[in-house]
Structure formats: structure tokens, C-alpha cells
Amino acid sequence: MADTHIPLPERLRPRDLSEIIGxxxxxxxxxxxxxxxxxxxxxxxxxxxxxxxxxxxxxxxxxxxxxxxxxxxxxxxxxxxxxxxxxxxxxxxxxxxxxxxxxxxxxxxxxxxxxxxxxxxxxxxxxxxxxxxxxxxxxxxxxxxxxxxLNALDEQAIRTLLHHAIEQDAFLQQRHLQIEEDEALIQFAGGDARKALNLLDLVASTFEPDQDNVITNATVVKVAQQNIARYDKSGEQHYDLASAFIKSIRGSDPDAALYWMARMLKGGEDPVFIARRMLIAASEDIGNSNPNALLLAGECLRSVQAIGMPECRILLGQCAVYLATSAKSNSTYLAINKALDLADKTANLPVPLHLRNAPTKLMKEQGYGIDYLYPHNYAEHFVLQEYLPPELKGTKIYESARNKREVEGERLQQRRWQSEP
Incomplete structure (x- = not known):
């Protein structure tokens, strides 16, 4: 007699590597x-x-x-x-x-x-x-x-697992089970052997023993009560769907962005996670081509945290569409990465004296802050002055993208570079 207090996956746990399915x-x-x-x-x-x-x-x-x-x-x-x-x-x-x-x-x-x-x-x-x-x-x-x-079990592996369970488990044998349709069992399993066996065990428990019982898709759906979204918040698909969502925003496709977002929400994803991802995208993929995107994404995150589901889906959708249809630029994303890489290689370079802080008399006597030119004392609040260590003079880290907002901000940059001796 099978101990039905022990879950079916445990009752059927393989005892040898040769018994592993998949x-x-x-x-x-x-x-x-x-x-x-x-x-x-x-x-x-x-x-x-x-x-x-x-x-x-x-x-x-x-x-x-x-x-x-x-x-x-x-x-x-x-x-x-x-x-x-x-x-x-x-x-x-x-x-x-x-x-x-x-x-x-x-x-x-x-x-x-x-x-x-x-x-x-x-x-x-x-x-x-x-x-x-x-x-x-x-x-x-x-x-x-x-x-x-390790891979999720494919349909044939799940099918083999289900038939193996019916043949080997004493409790299931008492139900004389015949699987007439297995599509629902396979779909609900989502490549997860544990889910497949637990659902089979649950369906079998609704049948009377010692009589022929047929499993159909309708039987499975009735027992499961709802279509379980094939999404694991802590697994690989979590990152796959999030990746598809962000890439759709980056690619300026609001329809795809909304679709992948809906998939995540249907799977039970934390809406705060989605909002955080959009906040990152607002800076990484939009940046200074449209600074309002960062403000909107930040407010979306705060509002989602305050409101929660289901109402916050509206805010998430609005923000996703705004980001997807916004102008795009990754210039500042590239620039900070380039700066960090340069900092790793040149961390030993001292700060030039004219840029150093001089809070004490001794520091002033040592030349800290000497010859610093205060830009606000000059026309248009600009004066030509070197801000990098001498060894890095002429290094260009930030390259503006060719969009209206960033091109407007190039004026002082161009003036600085054109004035270089």
C-alpha cells in the first residue's frame, strides 16, 4: 500500500542514475x-x-x-x-x-x-x-x-515520466489510470518534473480506486482550476522575459514591450521589479536624449510601490509606452563605462594642484587650489581650463549622440576642444 502522505515525486525519486528521465x-x-x-x-x-x-x-x-x-x-x-x-x-x-x-x-x-x-x-x-x-x-x-x-524536460520526457509513474506507483495503480489526452498535463508542467507528478497525483486522488479512470484535458483543467502561467520568477525565464521586455523598449516597439510586460505580470512578477528595470532603461537607453524619461520612470517606481497591483498595471503600461516611443541614446551609458575602465587603469594619477581642495593654510602654502579659474567669473560662465590629469590631457570620454537634446549641449564641449592648443 502506497503511503500517500509522501508526495508522488518523492515516492518515485530515482534510486540510480539510469532511472533519471531527461x-x-x-x-x-x-x-x-x-x-x-x-x-x-x-x-x-x-x-x-x-x-x-x-x-x-x-x-x-x-x-x-x-x-x-x-x-x-x-x-x-x-x-x-x-x-x-x-x-x-x-x-x-x-x-x-x-x-x-x-x-x-x-x-x-x-x-x-x-x-x-x-x-x-x-x-x-x-x-x-x-x-x-x-x-x-x-x-x-x-x-x-x-x-x-540542466534543461527543462521536453514534452516527450514529461510524457515518459507520467507513464512511468502510472506503471510504478502503487497508489496510481489502484486507480487504473489511462491517459487519453496529455496536452494539459504537459502544459501545466512547463518542463518541471515535480509539477507534472504532483498534478498527476492530484488528478488521481479525485478518482475512485479499483475502476477504470480516464485522464483527459478537461479533467486536468478542472482539477488545476486555472491555467498556470509558464513563468518562474526565480528561474531563467524570469531573466529571459525581462530581457525581451527591455530590448523591446530599446528597439522602440511599444506593442512588444506591453506584451512581455503582460507575460511577466500574468506570471506573478513583482511589479516593483518591472518598474526598476524601466528606471534603468530610462537612463541606459534614453539618457539625455530625453531626460524626462528618467523622471517619469522614477515616479512610476514610487507610485507602483505605493499603489500595488492591480491598479499599478496602468502606470507600468503608461511608462513602458513612453519609454518605447521616446528618442534613444546610450551615450552616457557608454561614457560612464569608459570612465570606469580608464579609472581602473590610471588610479595612481594624482589630482592636479589647481583642482584640489584647500581647507587649511598648510595646503594653500603647498599650492592646493592655486591657479584655479572660477568659470562664473568669465563670459558665458566658461573659461578654458584643463580638468584631467596632465597624463590624460586630450582624452575624450563622452561622445554625444546625434539627437536634438544632446547636440544642443555640445556647444561648450566643442568650444573647449576647439580652443585646445
């Missing part, structure tokens, strides 16, 4: 993980992939395959103290495999606590993340790990 690019014959295990080798690994694709299960089975102790932690409730205790307890003769779920939630100090243990082989780390590890895992830890991407 991820053939990693686990099939001659695939990277399979080859490593066959050689008895297991390096530190970061698994990157959407929810419900087997990250935890594969980590456990890899540890079993090389006969190593397995310690499972969650970044949600593990601190540096607990990490150090686990590392200290790892055996000298048999290295523990330490699995950390949602490793992207570790802050820098927590990730740093793992560095020495991983580098010295004190532990074998397997981290799981739904976020791009290039952004969320610090580079020092990332350089000590192999990163493997």
Missing part, C-alpha cells in the same frame, strides 16, 4: 557526468537549471555512485557557522559531498567560507541554482567548480 546530454553513455562516474571521479560542480529537473536527485546519486558521504544543506537556513561545522566533520579518508540547494542565495562571506575547503579537496561541493551562476556565484568559487546546465 538530461541525456550529461548522463547518457559517453556524456560528461557518466564518464566521470565510470572513472570514479567527482569534481566540485554547480548545477544550473530551472526547478524540477533533477538537480537534487542527481547530486545524491552522484555521491552514491562514488561511495561518498552526502550532506544536504539549503542556502535558505544555513549560515557560515553551520558551513564550517560541516567542513570540519568531513572525513580525511572519505571526502564528503556537500550539496547546497539555492547556492545563489549565499552572500559573499558564505561563499568565501567554502573556497579553501573546495580548493584543498576537504569537501566536494555540488551547488544547485536556478540563477545564472555567472551573476550569482562569486568568480573565485566558480573557478573551482565545473558548471553544468
Amino acid at each position: 538530461q541525456d546530454h550529461l548522463l547518457a553513455d559517453q556524456a560528461p557526468l557518466r564518464q566521470m562516474i565510470d572513472q570514479g571521479h567527482l569534481p566540485s560542480i554547480i548545477f544550473w537549471g530551472p526547478p524540477g529537473v533533477g538537480k537534487t536527485t542527481i547530486a545524491l546519486l552522484l555521491a552514491q555512485a562514488v561511495d561518498r558521504p552526502f550532506v544536504s544543506l539549503s542556502a535558505l537556513n544555513t549560515g557560515v557557522k553551520e558551513l564550517r561545522e560541516v567542513i570540519a566533520e568531513s572525513g580525511d579518508l572519505l571526502t564528503s559531498v556537500v550539496f547546497i540547494d539555492e547556492i545563489h542565495r549565499f552572500n559573499k562571506s558564505q561563499q568565501d567560507a567554502l573556497l579553501n575547503a573546495v580548493e584543498k579537496g576537504k569537501i566536494t561541493l555540488i551547488g544547485a541554482t536556478t540563477e545564472n551562476p555567472s551573476f550569482e556565484v562569486n568568480s573565485a568559487l566558480l573557478s573551482r567548480c565545473q558548471v553544468y546546465s
Whole structure:
């Protein structure tokens, strides 16, 4: 008799790597993980992939395959103290495999606590993340790990999983299930094996045992009650949709911007996140070609925080259309990046004496502030004067874009450059 208090995904958790459905690019014959295990080798690994694709299960089975102790932690409730205790307890003769779920939630100090243990082989780390590890895992830890991407299960893999469950699980066997239509099950699953099995379990629980029961799309929709948006706020699609949204604004397409925004809102995205992204776009992609865009986006963010859904959708839509239909320029975005790069390379250059602050008599005697020309004492509040270190004289960082607003602001710039000896 099946223990129905245990969720179906747990009841059917694979006991061997050969039972994993999907991820053939990693686990099939001659695939990277399979080859490593066959050689008895297991390096530190970061698994990157959407929810419900087997990250935890594969980590456990890899540890079993090389006969190593397995310690499972969650970044949600593990601190540096607990990490150090686990590392200290790892055996000298048999290295523990330490699995950390949602490793992207570790802050820098927590990730740093793992560095020495991983580098010295004190532990074998397997981290799981739904976020791009290039952004969320610090580079020092990332350089000590192999990163493997896990894919959402395709339709055929979900279909295979569902039929496997019906054949293997005792509770489902009692319901004599026959899947007549599987489109709804596959759609609601969204490539997530856990979702697929939980929904199948839920549908099966509505049937009487010991009689033939047929699963149709209508049956599934009735049980699920609503079409679950195929959007994971904490996963890769979160960034994919946000990227499509911002690129539509940058490309001056209000229709596409509204569509991608609607997809995010339907998926339950935090409207504050959307407003923040538009605030960034207002400066990065519009900039001084239309400074009002930054003001509008800033007010949109404040208003969204004050109002919330559903009414704030109107403000978000207005701002998205305004940004998409505005003139565009990334000149200041390019300029600040260029300035930061130059600052990295020339951080040793002193501030010229005439630009230094001179709050004390000694500083004045040393020449601080000497020969500084106060622009407001001159015609049109401008005087030719060098503001960069002598070594960088003539360096041009900001290049205005060819739009009306920025061209108007070029006058003093041109005057400065034309006056150079």
C-alpha cells in the first residue's frame, strides 16, 4: 500500500542514475557526468537549471555512485557557522559531498567560507541554482567548480515520466489510470518534473480506486482550476522575459514591450521589479536624449510601490509606452563605462594642484587650489581650463549622440576642444 502522505515525486525519486528521465546530454553513455562516474571521479560542480529537473536527485546519486558521504544543506537556513561545522566533520579518508540547494542565495562571506575547503579537496561541493551562476556565484568559487546546465524536460520526457509513474506507483495503480489526452498535463508542467507528478497525483486522488479512470484535458483543467502561467520568477525565464521586455523598449516597439510586460505580470512578477528595470532603461537607453524619461520612470517606481497591483498595471503600461516611443541614446551609458575602465587603469594619477581642495593654510602654502579659474567669473560662465590629469590631457570620454537634446549641449564641449592648443 502506497503511503500517500509522501508526495508522488518523492515516492518515485530515482534510486540510480539510469532511472533519471531527461538530461541525456550529461548522463547518457559517453556524456560528461557518466564518464566521470565510470572513472570514479567527482569534481566540485554547480548545477544550473530551472526547478524540477533533477538537480537534487542527481547530486545524491552522484555521491552514491562514488561511495561518498552526502550532506544536504539549503542556502535558505544555513549560515557560515553551520558551513564550517560541516567542513570540519568531513572525513580525511572519505571526502564528503556537500550539496547546497539555492547556492545563489549565499552572500559573499558564505561563499568565501567554502573556497579553501573546495580548493584543498576537504569537501566536494555540488551547488544547485536556478540563477545564472555567472551573476550569482562569486568568480573565485566558480573557478573551482565545473558548471553544468540542466534543461527543462521536453514534452516527450514529461510524457515518459507520467507513464512511468502510472506503471510504478502503487497508489496510481489502484486507480487504473489511462491517459487519453496529455496536452494539459504537459502544459501545466512547463518542463518541471515535480509539477507534472504532483498534478498527476492530484488528478488521481479525485478518482475512485479499483475502476477504470480516464485522464483527459478537461479533467486536468478542472482539477488545476486555472491555467498556470509558464513563468518562474526565480528561474531563467524570469531573466529571459525581462530581457525581451527591455530590448523591446530599446528597439522602440511599444506593442512588444506591453506584451512581455503582460507575460511577466500574468506570471506573478513583482511589479516593483518591472518598474526598476524601466528606471534603468530610462537612463541606459534614453539618457539625455530625453531626460524626462528618467523622471517619469522614477515616479512610476514610487507610485507602483505605493499603489500595488492591480491598479499599478496602468502606470507600468503608461511608462513602458513612453519609454518605447521616446528618442534613444546610450551615450552616457557608454561614457560612464569608459570612465570606469580608464579609472581602473590610471588610479595612481594624482589630482592636479589647481583642482584640489584647500581647507587649511598648510595646503594653500603647498599650492592646493592655486591657479584655479572660477568659470562664473568669465563670459558665458566658461573659461578654458584643463580638468584631467596632465597624463590624460586630450582624452575624450563622452561622445554625444546625434539627437536634438544632446547636440544642443555640445556647444561648450566643442568650444573647449576647439580652443585646445
